[in-house]
Amino acid sequence: MFTGAWWWATALVVIDLAIRVLAIIFVPRNRRPTAGMAWLLAIFLIPYFGVIAFLLIGSPKLPRKRREVQDEINTFMRAVSAEERLEDTHGNNPAWFNSLVRMNATYGGLPLLAGNSGTLLSDYEQTIRAMAEAVDGATAYVHVQFYILSVDATTAGFFDALERAIARGVTVNVMLDHWASRGKKDYAATKARLDAMGANWTLMLPLQPLKGKFQRPDLRNHRKILVIDGTVGYMGSLNMISRDYNVKKNIKRGLKWKELVVELRGPGVSTLDAVFISDWYSETGEVIIQGVRRAELVSGGENLSRLSSALIDHRADAGTMLIQVVPSGPGFERENNLRLFLGLIHAAQRRIVITSPYFVPDESLLYAISSAVARGIPVDLFVSEIGDQALVHHAQRSYYEQLLRAGVSIFLYPAPYILHAKHFTIDDEVAMIGSSNMDMRSFSLNMEVSMLVRDAEFVARMRAVEDEYREVSRLLTLEEWMRQPLRSTVLDNLARLTSALQ
Template sequence: MFTGAWWWATALVVLDLAIRVLAVVFVPRNRRPTSGMAWLLAIFLIPYFGVIAFLLIGSPKLPRKRREVQEEINTFMRSISAEEPHDEARGKNPAWFNSLVEMNNAYGGLPLLAGNSGRLLGDYEQTIQTMADAVDAATDHVHVQFYILSVDATTAGFFDALERASARGVRVNVMLDHWASRGKPHYAATKARLDAMGADWRLMLPLQPLKGKFQRPDLRNHRKILVIDGTVGYMGSLNMISRDYNVKKNIARGLKWKELVLELDGPGVATLDAVFISDWYSETGEVIIEGVRRAELVASGDSPGRLGTALIEHREERGTMLTQVVPSGPGFERENNLRLFLGLIHAAQKRIVITSPYFVPDESLMYAVTSAVARGVPVDLFVSEVGDQALVYHAQRSYYEELLRAGVRIYLYPAPYILHAKHFTIDDETALIGSSNMDMRSFGLNMEVSMLVRDAGFVDQMREVEDDYREVSRQLTLEEWLKQPLRSTVLDNLARLTSALQ
């Protein structure tokens, strides 16, 4: 006779087999081979936990309704770009650069625009003060979008400026990522302050299942954008929060974040604003176009397809910079930022300098970087000596030996600073800056914004920043790295495996 225990054992064996068979069928579908293999490994080794984790965070896509909204926006953006005169902006560029612009336009929908000027802001507190001063000059609207937005002693002046702007009748629209901001101190105080000043604020990608708003929890909006009156814009790596993020363990370790922000003036500001307006529409279903034509534009209903070409207005030229804004994230079919990074690295002929706080490349990016060195292009990589996120820190370290053996020069920015800036340059005239890290999270899970720049003068500014990094950093050597203890190597390799779970 078969006992109850036997039936239970048989059922568990059958269930275990079914899980493994179904995993092989469904997990690798439309997924990177490395990511599919990592998920299969997790499910095969720890079936029940692995399945639960896969059901919770296995899909790298936004909900279907949200993807439909994003596609509506993408189609609209491409229609705008199609009407842009391209000859003036592209005429003197090398063929490889124009082909990358065409790719960015196809995937992100925004055009390359001439006539911009920009300056780099690297001092943390002074950057926030500069933003506050710009808000104080606003006469029509202020668009604020930060992955982390928090009122504290460091950011108080910025919030004061927003309050003054609102009091004088300037429309203040604010977006902050729900999960990232709520996890920091002063979240309730921040929301209360925005309410008190009369700002119109929204949470990005809110996790509110009771309100029907839910997606994979770690799909986040990682963008940092500030636009004032459509005339001046800011974008880069800085979150609007204290330099230590008000986190106890950061304070105990004395950690301080090092950032880089671009202040932009010229026609390209409108494309940066277009990203904000798109995100606002995605979250609210409302179109916000400020200025005298707002009533006319939205009279027929809030739909981006009804706005015509007015979203991107041509302003007086302010400089020599060519700029193209490239949005990316789970709302797009392709990994827009990764493809742009790869195109730039493969195009480089003289030098490549990369700054990334979280450098956890996929195979294509590793091949691009190491191949560049092999064909005679020097590559410098700036990363932090210490890390704030253990898994990412150790996953990043797992690539150091291969990079060093290939000839990449790795510079460790000294503790207690976290080099959080995200930018790189190739040759003498091309640069990129934005919110995107060079890791698989930024490629596939985070909504990011990058700006491609073609201008020798701007690259000179970037070179000054890179030289400052180099002056204070320590170059890591292969000889030093090979002395790492075995326990560190084990931790690095384990973290590398988890980095592919997307």
């Protein structure tokens, strides 16, 4: 006679089998093979926990309503791109570069623009002071967008400049990522400061289920953008916070972040503004027209579309740089940043130098880099000697042996610095700089912004920055790496498996 225990055991076996069968059917669908295999492995080894984790963070998509808004934004971006003047930008470019620009515009919707100038800023505190000084020159509006925005001793001058701007009648619109900023100790003080000065501010990708605002918890807006009056813009890797991020463990370890930001002038600033305007619309439903915040909510994309024809001022010539701003993230159908990186690496003919704080490549990027070396192209990779995020740092380390055997030169930027800059150069005239890491999180889960540049003088300045890294960094050799203890190898490989869970 069957007992109650027998029925329970049978039910658990059936449920376990059903979970595994359904996982095989649904998990790999429309998912990168490595991510699908990682999720299947998690579900098969730890079925109940694996299923709960998959239901919570298994979908990289934005909620349906946000995807509908993103469709409107994509239409707006394509309308901006329609203003592109090919005779000014494409005439003297190599064919591969123009085809890459076309791909970027197809997926991200922003044009290549001539007549720009860019200044590289690498000193942390000086960069924040430069931003504050630019805000002090604002006459119409300031758009502030940071993954992490926090008022502290380092950033107080920037917040003071925003307050002075508002006192002059300047419109100040501010966005900060909810999850990233709320974890910092001065989060409440930051919100209070923005309220007290009278700034218009909103959270990006807020996790507020009681207010109907919820999506996969680890989808984040990782962009860092500052635009003043549409004439000067800043973008790069720097978050608006103290250099140690005001985190106790960072302070205890003496960690200091090393960044790179570009100060941009010229018509290209308008496309940075387009990214800000689209994110503001996505979060608030409000359209910003020529820097003036509209009070009423807008339900359709018609007003966004009307912005496009007047957004870019082609007369704002400031230099010789060709630039194309490329937004990416879960709102787009394709991984815009990854495709840009792959296109650049495959096109390189003489030299590739990559700087990335979190380098966890997918197979396509790994193959592109190793193939470049096989084609006889030197590839230098700058990464931090130590990490601030253990899981990501160990996942990154798991690729070192493969890269070293392929012939990649890996330079370890010394402790106590975290080399947080995100950029790379190919040959002598083309570069990329922005907020995007070279890891699967930045390719699929984070909203990022990258800037493609064609200009020999700008690339020469970036090479100078890379040379500064090289002077203080240590070249990692295969012989040294193979002496790593077994426990480190095991930990690295386990972290590598988790990095594919998307």
